[in-house]
Amino acid sequence: MHLAAFLNAGPQGTVGWRHPDAGDGFLTAAHYTRIARVLEGAGFDLAFVPDSLAVPRGLKDSFDPAVTWGTGTPRLDPIPVITLMAAATEHLGVAATVSTGYQEPFHVARSMATLDHLVGGRAGWNVVTSFQDAEAQNFGQDKLPARAARYARAEEFLEVTAQLWDSWADDAIVADKESGVFGRPDRVRAVDHRGERFAVRGPLSVPRPPQGYPVIIQAGASPAGRDFAARWADVVFCSHESLESAVAFYADVKARAAAHGRDPEQLKVLPAATTVVGTDLKDALAKHAEFTGLVHPEAGLSRLAYHVNVDLTRYDLDGPLPSLAEVGVEGHYREVVEFAEREKLSVREIGRWYGARTEGDMIGSASDIADTMEQWLDAGAADGFMIQATHVPAAFEEFAEQVVPELRRRGLVRTAHTGGTLRDNLGLARPGRDEWRRRARSAEGGRP
Template sequence: MTAAPFRLGWFGNLTAPNWRSGWSEDATTWTDARFYVDMVRAMERAGFDFMMLEDSLMVPDIYAGTAELELKHAVYAPKLDPVPVVSMLAYATEHIGIVATASTTFYPPYLLARAFATLDHVTRGRVGWNVVTSSEDRAAQNFGMDEIPEHDRRYDVAAEFLEVTTKLWESWTEKAIVADPESGYYADHTQVNPIHHRGEFFDVRGPLNTPRGPQGKPVICQAGSSPKGRDFAARNADMLLTIPNGLEEMKNYRDDIRERAAEAGRDPDEVKVFFVVAPIVGRTDAEAQAKYEEFLADGQHNFEFQMCNFAATMEIDFSVLDPDLPIPEDVTTNGHQGQFAIWKKVFGDRSIRDAASAMRIASLELIGSPTTIADKMDEAMEYVGGDGFMFLSQPPSRSYISDITEGLCPELRRRGLIRTGFGHRTFRDNLRSF
């Protein structure tokens, strides 16, 4: 049975594209962002709903107390600030949504609300905000803090932050701009009002000095996995990205978010869940399997790469642990707690070295021809109930993008599983169109 149509997103890192093959000039020219312009245009043609731009605010040096491994592999640094890049990507496209990551721990609410209201205008209603609380002490130390606040406290701050930014976006009504030459009024002052917010964490007078955007507010994206994070996402998010392990956990996660959304008084259909995948596509199943075997053969690189991931997102220095033993039970994090719990479960009883060397960050293993992968995606959505997949490539390359947009997506489109066009003007309306 063919599932109902689902959505596609791409999780993009504004870091150096794949440079290890030595074949591409993109490794040294990517900072002008034209690589990402080509990328987002390919996504739009292929039927993607959005491209999401990840971000972090530090050069990690947690692993072994040095930034050597991080900069060797260019995992989280160097990178570009995604907020200004949104404008460039939007100018190059017509319909696709573009989501930028920004932290509630470090941005002031007024500046963020103003930046994203501006982006909503210049993208003509196609911007989204990936709400993160950040999880790294090294990032905190770039903003005058010794360490990142405690996990649940960060979500308390984020909840009030969303309250403030929403009030600011609503401080201009839809009727505020009249541009009436007869009366001489450009904007009606009775439709532009201070918010007078005084809360536990923020005092903001308002109003915003940027008019209400085409969407009213940006599409809100979140990645909550912990109980606190799930509650926050269910109350606030239009879409979530998540990496539960396997079909059963994918279904459980989506069902849980929808239940929490209903309990918060929301229509669960307004909250779309995207499961992270990283397909390996070949013209045949055998060709795809050969690509996978090539990946596994690069075990030392994979191990180092994942150690960078764990150090940056979990603030855990795995260099002090025996890599030939499993993750000790007493290892905890103030970082991404829900995701760390999932990764520990995926590692299981395997040694850190063995598990990390073969680890691919994905909810579902997708390896094969376009036909084989389309079958698996169709079956997964039928079982889980929706809503879509978010593709991840760390780092991206033109060849991998082509595998997806020119190889897999035409097969998905032929089956009617992904969109063939955009029926609405704004990102949020297109996201909710099916």
């Protein structure tokens, strides 16, 4: 199985920073380099840092709850953070979120190509379309565009970005000191793209990345998001409240990839897994109960409102969660609905649960957690897992010291990195030049 780690460039979760064993150095380089070395030593393929472009205003259009409880803020720029992490390691892949909603293709293509060169082919890009009105309001808009418009922009954004990466052939640089010839103009080309949203002449000012394209990660759970991932993504990060929903999602995105002419094995599905490791199940449940006890109800509601982009205080907090037509992160919303209906929770109770939500039912001894992971693999629900720590760096260290040896004993994870790039370690082929054309053709007539 593949192992990736999910960590914020800031406080970990709504209450993770309150944990007695949580580090308080999220504004220091040492905090992130320490985590990177732990992950690399445990054989992780990837460290993934999410991002958002606003301080959340999810409750009553105020940022007070976000600041009070540490919900989605602060957020450091993830690109310098993952660059530090890569510099501290030799094999660990690093990825960051960059939104297609508030960037330009040339900027992202240049930044990601540069990073991929500097870290030796270990870079990844988590493509998002943004999910909060608060983000839109930092960029001259009153409200986030509708999902269909956001994904239409993302489609064209990826087409242009990939064309820019492909504007240099792999053999364009000669660097012949004797003749004085640096490069071959016939192996570099303009892009000359004029579309509905972007006009880019090109070529890119950075040669083609070592991986061809940096590894593309996507986490959309809506039908539009799944189809986008099936065309463009190498890794799908998802979140599920049950094994059954995970199996259904896995089958769906793999089938969509095949329908777009891709080998489904070239799309890796990594569900979120929040692990709580104890000496046995009783000990782990006690640890989780202590963690849950740190949650203030408003903190949990603030976190949920941040993810679904809906002010939940407009509803009866002691009543059931209403049906919401348009939400920010649809995957999280579906999980909440599934859990709330099963447990018959009010909105207030959902907030308390969501503040300390653990995903994937990964609570127990190292053996218990390995059993659950193996069950998900065997059931066709995952190609690996995106490990989410309740608190950092200690929870990652516990996983590395206790769960990874058990997974290695079972032959489920590597004992050493063998590939030179992140694509190599994930078992992903390097895209040939002009791969973007095939993926763009598969989208024709099918864009949301």
